[in-house]
Every structure is written in C-alpha cells, then in structure tokens.
Amino acid sequence: MKRIIIFLCCLHIILNAETTISVDSLFSIGNRYFSVEKYDYALDAFLAILDEVEHPDLYYNIGNTYYRLGDVGQAIWAYEKGIQLSPIHKDLKYNLDFVNARVKDRIEVPKGILFIEIYRTIKRSIKLKDLLLWGGLMILLAAIAILFKVFGILDVLFAFRMQVFLLIVSTLIHVIALDKYWEISDKNEGVIISPIVNVRSAPIDRNEKIIFRIHEGLKVDIVQSQPGWFEIILLDGKKGWVSHESLLRL
CATH class of the missing domain: 1.25.40.10 (Tetratricopeptide repeat domain)
Incomplete structure (x- = not known):
C-alpha cells in the first residue's frame, strides 16, 4: 500500500x-x-x-x-x-x-502428424488480419492478370495459369483465416495465478467437493462461469470448478 x-x-x-x-x-x-x-x-x-x-x-x-x-x-x-x-x-x-518450464502441472500436448503440426505452426504465427490482407492481395493480383490478358499484355495461357494459381493460393489463405477465426471465437482460456488451487466438483466452497489440486501458471480452458466461479477443463480432460480470484482470463 x-x-x-x-x-x-x-x-x-x-x-x-x-x-x-x-x-x-x-x-x-x-x-x-x-x-x-x-x-x-x-x-x-x-x-x-x-x-x-x-x-x-x-x-x-x-x-x-x-x-x-x-x-x-x-x-x-x-x-x-x-x-x-x-x-x-x-x-x-x-x-x-x-x-x-517452472509450472508444476505442465501438461505436454501430444504431437500429431508432421503436416498437421506444420499447419498449426503457420496458423499460430500469423495474425488473422494479415491472413485476410494476403488473401485479398492474391485476389487483386488475379484480377490484374485478367486485365493484362484482356489488353494483350500477357500471353493468354500464361495469364490463365497465373489466375488459377493465385485463386488457389487465395482460397487456401482464406480457409486458414476462417479456421483461425473459429478458433479465436471459440477460445476461452485463463491462467491460474494462485500458488495452489483446489478444484471442486461443484461451485461450492466445501472440502468434500475437492477433486484435485492445480498450481500457479497452469493454462486452462474455461467451460462456463457462475458468480464467483469458473468451470475449467485441463488438456488431459480433467474438469472442475475454481474460484474467480484464482484465475485470470486471457
């Protein structure tokens, strides 16, 4: 103070x-x-x-x-x-x-197929607005290729191939953007900030309701909230209720 x-x-x-x-x-x-x-x-x-x-x-x-x-x-x-x-x-x-690395309850996410891991890395590394910007740029370039073809600046076959390539790339980018948007929209996460937190089977502050304990720094998914309580789920599937003051929403 x-x-x-x-x-x-x-x-x-x-x-x-x-x-x-x-x-x-x-x-x-x-x-x-x-x-x-x-x-x-x-x-x-x-x-x-x-x-x-x-x-x-x-x-x-x-x-x-x-x-x-x-x-x-x-x-x-x-x-x-x-x-x-x-x-x-x-x-x-x-x-x-x-x-x-200092979090006691750190749960490792199991690695998936290499292709899926590469896709997730790309998706995590790019902002949604940047994806939309690049997708729009691909469409713009495809439109320019059409104009160049109409005015005879580009060979017809070359311009057609360029259009197809740019539209395919644009479609892929927009698919990633849509996937990222859904992920952001559905994501409701928080971080445990109290040293030790009792996770309860119901939003009631009674000892017999404690089902397991977690520690400071653990990142959790928030399923729902009630006055004074969050229902959380861990990566390993464990679920329970924690008090509002023990968690900060992301």
Whole structure:
C-alpha cells in the first residue's frame, strides 16, 4: 500500500507541475525502476500504461516484472496476452517457454502428424488480419492478370495459369483465416495465478467437493462461469470448478 501511495504522489506532483505524462514517459519510468531492481514501482508504471493502451512490448515488460517479483502465474498471463497481439514476437515466446518450464502441472500436448503440426505452426504465427490482407492481395493480383490478358499484355495461357494459381493460393489463405477465426471465437482460456488451487466438483466452497489440486501458471480452458466461479477443463480432460480470484482470463 505504501508503494502505491508514493507512486501516486509522484504522479500528482508531476501533474500539478502542468506536465503531461505520456505513455512513452511512463514506459521509460518503468524501465528505469526495473533497471535498479525496484520491481514494485516498475509494475505500477507498466500497469498504469495498460489502462490506456495494449502493446506486445508492454506485456513483455509486465511479464518480466511479475517474474522478478516471483508471480509466475501473472508472468505467464502477461506473456500470453502479448503473444495474442504479436504471435511472432520471439522474446515473448522464449520467455513464455522459459517460465512455463517452472509450472508444476505442465501438461505436454501430444504431437500429431508432421503436416498437421506444420499447419498449426503457420496458423499460430500469423495474425488473422494479415491472413485476410494476403488473401485479398492474391485476389487483386488475379484480377490484374485478367486485365493484362484482356489488353494483350500477357500471353493468354500464361495469364490463365497465373489466375488459377493465385485463386488457389487465395482460397487456401482464406480457409486458414476462417479456421483461425473459429478458433479465436471459440477460445476461452485463463491462467491460474494462485500458488495452489483446489478444484471442486461443484461451485461450492466445501472440502468434500475437492477433486484435485492445480498450481500457479497452469493454462486452462474455461467451460462456463457462475458468480464467483469458473468451470475449467485441463488438456488431459480433467474438469472442475475454481474460484474467480484464482484465475485470470486471457
């Protein structure tokens, strides 16, 4: 509580001096606190920015700060949020893998057929809007090929083959985009942020309802929610209820 009051007082003094605190300024303040190992103050600065804007680098710094403070679950949540915004952010992915190695209940996803794994990797690595952009570009190029054929700029056979190729590529891209859209629409995940969580057979806080325990940092699927409770399911099929305060939604 003391650190929050001090931090807010500093902001109040700066504001009274008629100085506008920009997001960049707060980011620099957070980085300076982080560099001198004042992680509590750094986190306050980064979270203040999060109230205004989301950015992969911001979530990267928040995750690093939570990790330094020993909050593995919160760190994983921040890295996951950052990867949602930038699936190809190498530092986020590296740190997420590093911190995930510390999760006690880590469940390995069984690997499938090589072709399917390649497809999933491609789908995870590209944003939906980028897929739609590339798909639209392929259609545009196919239309240009038609115009070039009409005006005799391209050989008829070559133009036809180009049209077919571009339309096939565009179709494949849009199929991947549609699959990704369905995945995003259906996805409802969260990260366990409490050190140890009792998973119950029903949304009732009684000891006899405990069916198993999970630990901080585990990523889970959320099946449904009720006031004060989430029903979750793990990768291995285990299902149960956890309290709202033990989980952060992604």
